Amino acid sequence: MEMEQEKMNLSKELNPDSASYNCSACHGDETWSYNHPIRGRAKSRSLSASPALGSTKEFRRTRSLHGPCPVTTFGPKACVLQNPQTIMHIQDPASQRLTWNKSPKSVLVIKKIRDASLLQPFKELCIYLMEENNMIVYVEKKVLEDPAIVGDENFGPVKKKFCTFREDYDDISNQIDFIICLGGDGTLLYASSLFQGSVPPVMAFHLGSLGFLTPFNFENFQSQVNQVIEGNAAVILRSRLKVRVVKEPRDKKTAIHNGLSENGLDTEGGKQAMQYQVLNEVVIDRGPSSYLSNVDVYLDGHLITTVQGDGVIVSTPTGSTAYAAAAGASMVHPNVPAIMVTPICPHSLSFRPIVVPAGVELKIMLSPEARNTAWVSFDGRKRQEIRHGDSISITTSCYPLPSICVCDPVSDWFESLAQCLHWNVRKKQAHFPEDEEDQNEEDS
Numbered sequence: 001m002e003m004e005q006e007k008m009n010l011s012k013e014l015n016p017d018s019a020s021y022n023c024s025a026c027h028g029d030e031t032w033s034y035n036h037p038i039r040g041r042a043k044s045r046s047l048s049a050s051p052a053l054g055s056t057k058e059f060r061r062t063r064s065l066h067g068p069c070p071v072t073t074f075g076p077k078a079c080v081l082q083n084p085q086t087i088m089h090i091q092d093p094a095s096q097r098l099t100w101n102k103s104p105k106s107v108l109v110i111k112k113i114r115d116a117s118l119l120q121p122f123k124e125l126c127i128y129l130m131e132e133n134n135m136i137v138y139v140e141k142k143v144l145e146d147p148a149i150v151g152d153e154n155f156g157p158v159k160k161k162f163c164t165f166r167e168d169y170d171d172i173s174n175q176i177d178f179i180i181c182l183g184g185d186g187t188l189l190y191a192s193s194l195f196q197g198s199v200p201p202v203m204a205f206h207l208g209s210l211g212f213l214t215p216f217n218f219e220n221f222q223s224q225v226n227q228v229i230e231g232n233a234a235v236i237l238r239s240r241l242k243v244r245v246v247k248e249p250r251d252k253k254t255a256i257h258n259g260l261s262e263n264g265l266d267t268e269g270g271k272q273a274m275q276y277q278v279l280n281e282v283v284i285d286r287g288p289s290s291y292l293s294n295v296d297v298y299l300d301g302h303l304i305t306t307v308q309g310d311g312v313i314v315s316t317p318t319g320s321t322a323y324a325a326a327a328g329a330s331m332v333h334p335n336v337p338a339i340m341v342t343p344i345c346p347h348s349l350s351f352r353p354i355v356v357p358a359g360v361e362l363k364i365m366l367s368p369e370a371r372n373t374a375w376v377s378f379d380g381r382k383r384q385e386i387r388h389g390d391s392i393s394i395t396t397s398c399y400p401l402p403s404i405c406v407c408d409p410v411s412d413w414f415e416s417l418a419q420c421l422h423w424n425v426r427k428k429q430a431h432f433p434e435d436e437e438d439q440n441e442e443d444s
Contacts, residue, residue: 044365075200112183280319285311
């Protein structure tokens with residue numbers, strides 16, 4: 001009903017006197033006003049939310065109406081620069097550029113752990129940010145516990161200026177203006193996991209093994225960082241999945257006290273409920289069992305199939321080039337609003353990967369006939385067992401991850417396909433020699 005109501009609202013003429021518009025796909029999280037275009041940092045919606053001036057009837061769509069409107073304010077100070085050509089509340093993804101409401105002052109630096117080759121780039125970057133740009137630098141506490149950093153006396157004065165945090169203990173979501181990642185794709189996934197709501201812009205340097213999601217080279221990092229600080233950069237909004245895991249209570253440890261379980265998780269109807277924001281994929285597999293996994297997949301409340309095989313992958317377009325690609329899924333550009341459902345070694349010759357519209361709700365449960373439990377992981381982390389009665393609900397999140405581009409979203413993506421995955425690399429077919437071509441023409 002929410003989707004039908006939203007489509008009815010969109011089909012009406014845009015009336016300047018209307019009070020506000022609510023995106024039902026975002027469940028009321030976002031509201032924007034027709035007669036008060038938003039300027040600067042918005043409390044409820046981004047710069048791209050207001051319609052273009054001088055146009056009240058025409059609109060163009062660049063994303064599926066089934067998908068939730070992405071929140072395009074990122075952290076305390078960043079947002080997508082308003083495009084004057086925007087007529088509807090979603091602008092052309094190819095024209096999305098970063099801008100700042102206020103100059104950024106704090107940056108989170110994420111470094112790949114246990115990699116000695118990253119210590120020198122990490123030190124150079126932090127010194128540059130603090131001394132040249134007078135910025136507040138946040139790092140995870142365990143990064144500074146590296147013996148090479150502890151024993152470096154020259155780095156000592158800089159190390160004392162760091163603001164530190166611990167994952168799962170400290171909430172830094174409202175203190176970070178933008179993020180810099182040093183390492184491989186895993187650093188970007190880790191950055192996503194730290195922010196369960198709005199994510200600050202992420203600048204990822206390729207210092208790892210693959211680097212599909214990390215487009216920047218570190219050699220000239222100073223000029224590149226300066227461009228981002230000045231707001232001169234293109235961004236790609238990588239959609240994430242909002243995942244809700246509901247479990248049946250099975251022991252005394254999950255006793256309910258004032259609406260919370262003893263481990264601090266939300267509860268609903270006596271059940272444990274945990275929520276995650278996922279950038280790449282949710283993987284449901286058979287775990288250590290030798291039996292086939294046997295899980296039912298529902299789409300908007302309707303049973304669409306039962307997966308009998310090693311498992312199933314539910315991925316974003318960003319995740320379509322990761323585990324899903326290895327399992328036979330198509331590679332989908334991150335600007336495409338979609339969710340991929342890919343079986344893992346299905347025991348069926350006709351079970352092909354499918355793509356469904358962003359915004360639908362997928363629900364996955366163990367089949368009543370399942371001989372064993374299943375296991376689920378989120379971007380390769382938080383792995384846990386799923387038993388009979390438990391459920392996993394998955395839909396598109398309205399909080400994308402804004403990834404800063406070197407050039408633009410299209411060029412960067414195809415460059416990564418070519419450089420990292422060697423997409424369609426093949427020796428070119430040789431042309432016929434001229435005398436052979438003449439001979440063929442005579443024969444014909």
